[in-house]
Amino acid sequence: xxxxxxxxxxxxxxxxxxxxxxxxxxxxxxxxxxxxxxxxxxxxxxxxxxxxxxxxxxxxxxxxxxxxxxxxxxxxxxxxxxxxxxxxxxxxxxxxxxxxxxxxxxxxxxxxxxxxxxxxxxxxxxxxxxxxxxxxxxxxxxxxxxxxxxxxxxxxxxxxxxxxxxxxxxxxxxxxxxxxxxxxxxxxxxxxxxxxxxxxxxxxxxxxxxxxxxxx
Amino acid sequence: xxxxxxxxxxxxxxxxxxxxxxxxxxxxxxxxxxxxxxxxxxxxxxxxxxxxxxxxxxxxxxxxxxxxxxxxxxxxxxxxxxxxxxxxxxxxxxxxxxxxxxxxxxxxxxxxxxxxxxxxxxxxxxxxxxxxxxxxxxxxxxxxxxxxxxxxxxxxxxxxxxxxxxxxxxxxxxxxxxxxxxxxxxxxxxxxxxxxxxxxxxxxxxxxxxxxxxxx
Numbered sequence: 001x002x003x004x005x006x007x008x009x010x011x012x013x014x015x016x017x018x019x020x021x022x023x024x025x026x027x028x029x030x031x032x033x034x035x036x037x038x039x040x041x042x043x044x045x046x047x048x049x050x051x052x053x054x055x056x057x058x059x060x061x062x063x064x065x066x067x068x069x070x071x072x073x074x075x076x077x078x079x080x081x082x083x084x085x086x087x088x089x090x091x092x093x094x095x096x097x098x099x100x101x102x103x104x105x106x107x108x109x110x111x112x113x114x115x116x117x118x119x120x121x122x123x124x125x126x127x128x129x130x131x132x133x134x135x136x137x138x139x140x141x142x143x144x145x146x147x148x149x150x151x152x153x154x155x156x157x158x159x160x161x162x163x164x165x166x167x168x169x170x171x172x173x174x175x176x177x178x179x180x181x182x183x184x185x186x187x188x189x190x191x192x193x194x195x196x197x198x199x200x201x202x203x204x205x206x207x208x209x210x211x212x213x214x215x216x
Numbered sequence: 217x218x219x220x221x222x223x224x225x226x227x228x229x230x231x232x233x234x235x236x237x238x239x240x241x242x243x244x245x246x247x248x249x250x251x252x253x254x255x256x257x258x259x260x261x262x263x264x265x266x267x268x269x270x271x272x273x274x275x276x277x278x279x280x281x282x283x284x285x286x287x288x289x290x291x292x293x294x295x296x297x298x299x300x301x302x303x304x305x306x307x308x309x310x311x312x313x314x315x316x317x318x319x320x321x322x323x324x325x326x327x328x329x330x331x332x333x334x335x336x337x338x339x340x341x342x343x344x345x346x347x348x349x350x351x352x353x354x355x356x357x358x359x360x361x362x363x364x365x366x367x368x369x370x371x372x373x374x375x376x377x378x379x380x381x382x383x384x385x386x387x388x389x390x391x392x393x394x395x396x397x398x399x400x401x402x403x404x405x406x407x408x409x410x411x412x413x414x415x416x417x418x419x420x421x422x423x424x425x426x427x428x429x430x431x432x
Contacts, residue, residue: 056338082298086306086346090353091337121307122272130302137306137353144360 002027003190004067004105006053006060006096007074008046009037011159012111015183016073017046026187031063053092060099069107070100071186085134093138097145107196108147109189111182112139114155114174114201139199150189151199154182167205168212175203188213218243219406220283220321222269222276222312223290224262225253227375228327231399232289233262242403247279269308276315285323286316287402301350309354313361323412324363325405327398328355330371330390330417355415366405367415370398383421384428391419404429 003020007013008030020026021044030041030048038048049063053074064070072093076084093110100108116136124132142149155177162180185202188209189195200216207215219236223229224246236242237260246257246264254264265279269290280286288309292300309326316324332352340348358365371393378396401418404425405411416432423431 054342057334082302083342083346086298086302086349087342090302091349094353118273126270126299126303130299133302133307137310 001025001069001190002029002067003069003071004029004031004064006031006070006072008032008041010073010075012073012179012183014040015180016071016186017041017044019183019187021046023187026190029067053088053095057095057098057102060095061102064099064103064105067105069109069190070096070105071109072096073111082130085130089131090134090138094141097142097147100147101145106148108142108149109186110139110142110149110151112151112153114153116153148196150195152185152189153199153201155201155203157182163204164209165206166202166209166212167207168200168202168216170200172201172203177202177204181209184209185213217241217285217406218245218283219285219287220245220247220280222247222286222288224248224257226289226291228289228395228399230256231396232287232402233257233260235399235403237262239403242406245283269304269311273311273314273318276311277318280315280319280321283321285325285406286312286321287325288312289327298346301346305347306350306354310357313358313363316363317361322364324358324365325402326355326358326365326367328367328369330369332369364412366411368401368405369415369417371417371419373398379420380425381422382418382425382428383423384416384418384432386416388417388419393419397425400425401429
């Protein structure tokens with residue numbers, strides 16, 4: 001299964017490409033913004049595509065062509081300028097969704113934030129609410145397509161080494177989770193079609209990732 | 217016909233309430249952010265509701281209850297912080313749409329910006345693109361509801377006195393248009409159900425407003 005990783009140069013993205021390139025059944029195509037970012041992926045023997053998310057749908061669709069799935073793990077993050085929040089976290093995500101449709105790629109995995117429900121926008125502190133809103137509308141857009149989507153809502157991301165174990169369910173208590181484990185959750189979701197049409201929260205836990213994903 | 221005007225204290229909003237209160241068939245309910253803004257509407261004998269668009273859907277729905285139509289003409293404008301662009305121009309608009317649905321108000325008029333198509337987001341200068349994107353997603357949200365919507369795309373707004381004449385069509389050449397004339401276009405749209413399900417651009421022109429609206 002060949003998978004376009006949008007946001008490959010991000011921290012989750014790099015873990016994900018590494019995990020995939022070490023598996024027989026998954027093959028990453030790393031979508032990166034700049035040619036200078038390619039070296040790390042070439043070392044992993046991963047194909048790259050240089051595309052900026054501010055480019056148009058057709059350009060992103062060309063990168064998606066010939067792949068079997070798209071993972072969106074790009075993100076301006078909650079602390080960038082709010083212009084990027086709209087243009088990357090919302091519009092970049094929607095363009096990637098539309099690009100997958102245009103390229104005929106049905107499987108789509110969205111890395112969202114922990115809680116993107118309407119209530120979470122209202123409850124968020126005013127500095128964070130625009131980010132939650134952007135992720136909310138991106139998730140809503142995806143849910144209204146006929147793509148085979150999975151939406152992953154990670155807890156507070158850390159750079160700790162992955163434990164290989166998580167807690168995953170529609171709703172879990174807020175908690176931390178290593179980025180490396182989220183990358184493993186993405187890979188496990190790609191390997192388990194039972195996650196199609198589902199969204200779930202993930203934090204650190206005690207259940208082996210494959211087992212946690214299959215139990216969803 | 218009683219109409220909730222969301223963004224009544226804005227420049228188009230004030231013109232609109234004035235026009236409506238001088239007509240026998242239209243009656244404005246002015247939604248304003250602060251009690252201090254009420255005086256001008258009380259002078260016009262218009263009912264007021266004090267609601268901030270950052271409040272929740274239920275609160276906005278209470279203001280919409282008992283009205284026959286909702287007009288969304290609130291806007292942070294293209295030059296406010298991009299946090300407001302998401303929270304008012306996009307999320308405030310979507311909450312107002314959902315509030316209309318919750319209150320059982322079918323008729324909805326959206327004041328959008330001149331061009332909110334996907335191509336316009338791509339073509340906009342980077343400082344303006346987030347505003348265009350926010351308006352794009354608000355318009356898209358409305359079009360996917362079963363509300364009786366009309367989306368008005370005004371040209372470059374001026375504070376000139378209205379001429380009572382415009383040019384209106386699905387696509388017109390970019391141009392200026394007085395805010396007072398846009399308020400008249402809104403009133404004419406409320407009076408003409410033939411505008412339901414339509415969206416159109418409006419600039420200054422030579423056709424009397426009622427005639428231009430009926431010809432759409």
